[in-house]
Amino acid sequence: MEIIIFLCICIIVAVSLHFIKKLGNSKQNIQSPPGPAALPVIGHMHLLSSTMHISFKDLASKYGPIMLIRTGATTSYVVSNGAIAQEIFKTQDIKFAARPEFGGSDYQIYKDNLFSTLDYGKQWSFLKKICMMEILSNQQINQFADIRKAEMMNLLKVIAQHSETGCDVGLExxxxxxxxxxxMVMSTRCATNVDETAQIKEIARGITQLSGVLSLGEAFPLLKWYDIFGAGRKVKVLLLRFDALMDGIISKHEMDIRDGKRERTDMIDILLRISEDKTSELKLTKADIKGLFLDLFLGSTEETSAALQWALAELLNHPKAFKKLQDEIDMTVGLNRLVEESDIPNLPYLHAVVKETLRLHPSLPLVFRKCREDSKINGFPIAKNSRIVVNLYAINRDPNVWEDAAEFEPERFLINAINVIGHADQEDMKGQNFSYVSFGGGRRGCPGANLATSVLHITLAALIQCFYWKIKGAEKVNMEEGAGFSVPMAHPLVCYPILRVNLSDLLQIN
Structure with missing residues (x-):
């Protein structure tokens, strides 16, 4: 009863504030971008589904490529057009290089250390430099190629055991x-170290699941202030567990370094070296190190898994594309050895399949920015601290740019494709073609894009080389999208893998 009374008070206060604000800003609203009619208190929440990127895309078809959308007390400018995205990611990148805080930030013990949400400034630039030049540089990613190969081979062995029972490939x-x-981070596999990395996996999953509840705090600030559902407290408990685990892992690394027991340099070793560098422009703290790794665990795992599932699902639903890719691998690599990362540059259709998958199913369909100073987008004034939402999903499916925009057609990315608009090259993967933005763009584009695509290419190639696939209980995969930041599949992708090679021999050869 107390909660009901409290919510009623919240609604009354919110309605009052809404009309006061509406009266006070009537002149400013004349210059605002178009948008649907809003309801008191909830704004446009009644028009949005759990797959918000799709709702935004549908609304954009009626109200244009830049809209004003209100969810409760939060107002956002939603961009669904590549040309306008270019203003944000390139032309005025510095003005939109900040990210807004979300409902759970008050419970985030790494609020001042989390690279993904840290405000733009010297600290963020310092951490970005470390990411791009040290732990996620092309050179460092190449040095971890044997790890990707070993884990890919383990995956093939596990999948091969499910030929009769069926395999939930998403879990694998x-x-x-x-x-x-x-x-890469700590030289330990989740599957073999229950006391450390498996717990981190559990923590990351818990934080991700609670994020949706925390986001209600943006729409209804009173929920945020009082943490009525307890999600904030639960997140803080999980983060404190993560903090304690990382303390133990870092201490063990420091001890092994002192004793000369480190056989191989991992990311923690690299960051500990930087933290001890007295000539460094800024001091890298242990909290910074833990924040960087929390970002990696929260972002990379689900996004990579979702992208692999979407790629395999699209190929299963398009047998001609599946066969074309399998034939390319057979001709280039053959069936007598396992595909290697050195083969990837010689597999153009594989690259086209990955690009087309990320076009239709970007790893993060919505990218959030905060305006750092008064600006204009597409002629509309944008006040300082305004929230911008760039709908990558809508941009990548823009029918004015892409022919048959909703269709899976990898051929559109082949250099010699005929009569296909929307051709893209390697620069597109870096967010330089603003009609194709699968990892964001500008200063705050995803720093792990190269790592993600490396895993995608080699894993998908091995899955197609080694197996035929049958869909469990259906002729086609159900492509319904689920809710979540990385847009997972709504239904588990369960398949029967059928070996087409002597896997034991291939694994021994490699």
């Missing part, structure tokens, strides 16, 4: 991504 892809990140 998540395990693969977790193990790759864990080995």
């Amino acid at each position: 892809f998540t395990a693969l991504a977790n193990n790759v990140i864990s080995m």
Whole structure:
């Protein structure tokens, strides 16, 4: 009863504030971008589904490429056009290089250390430099190629055991991504170390699941202030567990370094070296190190797993594309050895399949920015601290740019494709073609894009080389999208893998 009374008070206060604000800003609203009619208190929430990127895309078809959308007390400018995205990611990048805080930030013990949400400034630039030049540089990613290969081979062995029972490939892809990140970060696999990395996996999943509840705090600030559902407290407990685990892992690394027991340099070793560098422009603290790794575990695992599932699902639903890719691998690599990362540059159709998958199913369909100073977008004034939402999903499916925009057609990315608009090259993967933005763009584009695509290419190639696939209980995969930041599949992708090679021999050869 107390909660009901409290919510009623919240609604009354919110309605009052809404009309006061509406009266006070009537002149400013004349210059605002178009948008649907809003209801008191909830704004446009009644028009939005759990797959918000799709709702925004549908609304944009009626109200234009830049809209004003209100969810409760939060107002956002939603962009659904590549040309306008270019203003944000390139032309005025510095003005939109900040990210807004979300409902759970008050419970985020790494609020001042989390690279993904840190405000733009010297600290953020310092951490970005470390990411791009040290732990996620092309050179460093190449040095971890044997880890990706070993985990990919483990994945093939596990999948091969499910030829009769069927395999939920989503679970196995998540395990693969977790193990790759864990080995790169701390030289330990999630599957073998229950006391450390498996707990981190559990913590990351818990934080992700609670994020939706926390986001209600943006729409209704009183929920945020009083943490009525307890999600904030639960997140803080999970983060404190993560903090304690990382303290133990870092201490063990420091001890092994002192004793000369480190056989291989991982990411923690690299960051500990930087933290001890007295000539460094800024001091890298242990909290910074833990924040960087929390970002890696939260972002990389689910996004990589989802992308692999969407790629395999699209190929299963398009047998001609599946066969074309399998034929390309057979001609280039053959069936007597396992595909290697060195083969990837010689597999153009594989690159086209990955690009087309990320076009239709970007790893993060919505990208959030905060305006750092008064500006204009597409002629509309944008006040300082305004929230911008760039709908990558809508941009990548813009029918004015892409022919048959909703269709899976990898051929559109082949250099010699005929009569196909929307051709893209390697620069597109870096967010330089603003009609194709699968990892964001500008200063705050995803720093892990190269790592993600490396895992995608080699894993997908091996899955197609080694197996035929049958869909469990259906002729086609159900492509319904689920709710979540990385847009997972709404239904588990369960398949029967059928070996087409002597896997034991291939694994021994490699």
